[in-house]
Amino acid sequence: MWKNKNVWILLIGEFVAGVGLWLGIIGNLEFMQALVPSDFMKSLILASGLVAGIAIGPWAGRITDRLKKKTVMLAAGFVRSISVCFMFVAIHNESVLWMVVFLITIQLSAAFYFPALQAAIPLVVQEKDLMELNGVYMNVSTLSRIGGTAAAGALLVVISLTMLYLASLIAYMALFILTLFLTIKEENPRQKHNSTEEMETSFRDVFPVIKRMPIVYMTLTMAVIPLLFLGGFNLMVINISEIQNSAEIKGVLYAAEGTAFMLGAFFVKWISQKQSHYHILFFCSFLVGASQLLLYFAHIPVITILAFILFGFAVGCFFPSAATIFQTKVPKEFHGRFFSFRNMLDRVIFQVVLIMTGAMLDIIGLSHMAVIIGIVSIxxxxxxxxxxxxxxxEGNMEVSRAG
Structure with missing residues (x-):
C-alpha cells in the first residue's frame, strides 16, 4: 500500500487541506469576534453554511455517482479555492453578509468533495488495506487539526487576518494541484449505460440499499453514539475549564483526546486482525458510554483527562471500522449517494446535539448531563x-475480519 502514489497524494492532500481548513475556521472566529457581539448570531452565521451543505446533499450524491470521482474532487476543490476570495471581500468591507456567502460556498464544495473522497478510497487500495488506510487518513486529519489551530494562533499574532486566509487559499490550491496527479481506475459511469433512462439515478435509491443490509443500517445508527459526545465537545471543554477554574485544562483535554485518537486509529488495524469490525464497534461504543459517565466527576482533573483519553481511543478505532464497513458492504455504484447521505445525517445530528448540549448544560449541569448521555449510549x-x-x-449478518 505504501508504494502506491495515490495513497501518498491523498494523505499529503488531507494534511495540507486540513491545515488550510483550520486556519480558515480560526479566522472565522476572529472575524466574528470583532463584528458580531451575540453568541446566538454567531451560531446562526456558522449554521448557514451547514444548512446549505445539507440542502445540496441529495444532488451532490447523485452527481458523485454519475461522474468520475476525480472529476468531482477537482471541481469541488476549485470551488473551495474560489470561496476564499469572498472572505477577502468580507474583510475589506467588514461585511458579515460576504462571510455568509463564503461559508455557504465552502460548505457546498465540501458536500461534493467528501462523498467523492470516501468513494475514491476503495478504488485506490485493495480491500485488505482499507482499514489501515482509513486509520492513517484519520490520524493525518487529526494532525492537520492540531497543526492548523496551533499555526493559526501563532500567525494571528504576527500577520493580518487577510494573510491568514491567503495561507488557507494556498493550502486549498495545493490540494487541487495534488488531486490532478491522482490515478483512479474507474469506468466512466456514463459508459455503463446504453440509454439516458438507465443513467437516471435518484438519491432515494440509496434507502432500499441501506434497508436490505442490516449491518450497514446498524453501523449508521451506532455512529450517532460518538456524535453525542463530539457535538458538544467544545462546550463541555469550556464547562470543565470553568468547573475546575483552570484555563490550562482545555489544552490538556484537547491534547489527550487527539493523542488517544491517533493511537486508536494506529492500533485498529492490529485489533481488526483479531476481532471483527462489528465487535470493535460494540466495544468502542461501550468505551464512549463509559467516558461520558466518567464526566460525572468533572471536578477531578485526573478522571476528566482519563475520560477524554478513553473517548479519543474509542473513536480512533470506531470511525475507521465504520468507514471500512461502509466502503466494503455498500455497492460501489451507490457510494456517492450513500456517503452524501451520511454526511448530511452527521451534520444534522451534530447541530441537534450541539443545541441539546448547550440547553442541558444550562438546565441540569455537566455532571447530570454526562450520566444521562452515558446511560443512553450504553x-x-x-x-x-x-x-x-x-x-x-439467523444468518442475516456476515461477520468478517479485515485482511
Missing part, C-alpha cells in the same frame, strides 16, 4: 448487540 449499544447476535444466529 443502553443503545446493548440493544444493538442483542439485535446483532439475533440476526447473526
Amino acid at each position: 443502553m443503545t449499544t446493548v440493544m444493538f448487540l442483542i439485535v446483532f447476535r439475533r440476526n447473526k444466529e
